[in-house]
């Protein structure tokens with residue numbers, strides 16, 4: 547019997563995907579927050595979930611280890627999207643990619659064409675494209691977490707990071723100075739899977755599309 551595998555990350559994406567899965571008649575058998583299982587069955591024998599790191603979702607789908615996945619636009623832009631069909635913006639995990647600096651830092655002066663600053667980020671590709679379009683010279687420092695700390699301890703002048711409520715910036719005396727793009731999560735599909743397993747995948751795509759508010 548043919549079956550489909552959906553790659554999801556724990557936390558907000560899993561939580562916000564549950565109603566979409568429900569609309570497709572799919573109910574996970576375990577909660578990844580409490581279970582250590584990495585492969586989670588569902589009420590449907592032909593659908594299973596694999597729980598992976600948010601940044602690994604596109605890779606699992608690209609290589610066909612998962613047929614479908616849900617990943618943020620931020621993650622997809624860094625991955626590049628090779629081999630992935632992106633049929634749906636699910637409008638979940640909404641936030642924005644921003645430039646932020648310590649309060650009082652004169653970003654307007656530093657960001658004049660020809661200006662040079664040091665920027666810490668996990669989003670090297672998107673940051674590079676943004677600053678290149680502004681004609682700024684930027685030394686990018688790759689971090690994997692807690693970007694907000696970098697300007698506070700002299701590692702960088704600015705950060706490029708995700709902002710939602712702005713609470714993390716405020717708590718660390720930082721301010722947003724530029725929005726780079728709006729972010730939400732998308733459904734991605736392995737291109738070969740879509741051809742070979744269309745009869746299983748299409749109803750899931752249709753149910754998700756119908757459930758997006």
Ligand SMILES: Nc1ncnc2c1ncn2[C@@H]1O[C@H](COP(=O)(O)OP(=O)(O)OP(=O)(O)O)[C@@H](O)[C@H]1O
Nearest residue numbers: 557558599600601618619620621639640641708710
């Ligand atoms: N504060 C936020 N509010 C809303 N959506 C967010 C927020 N932070 C991140 N996201 C979105 O949710 C996705 C998953 O974020 P999550 O925090 O679960 O993983 P992560 O910790 O960024 O990734 P990794 O585990 O690979 O380091 C991000 O790629 C982004 O698109």
Ligand SMILES: O=P(O)(O)OC[C@H]1O[C@H](OP(=O)(O)OP(=O)(O)O)[C@H](O)[C@@H]1O
Nearest residue numbers: 691694707708709710711712713714715
């Ligand atoms: O504007 P806010 O509402 O404060 O959200 C912004 C924070 O959210 C994200 O981190 P996340 O919550 O994913 O942190 P974690 O990965 O450490 O859980 C992002 O990297 C910011 O630090």
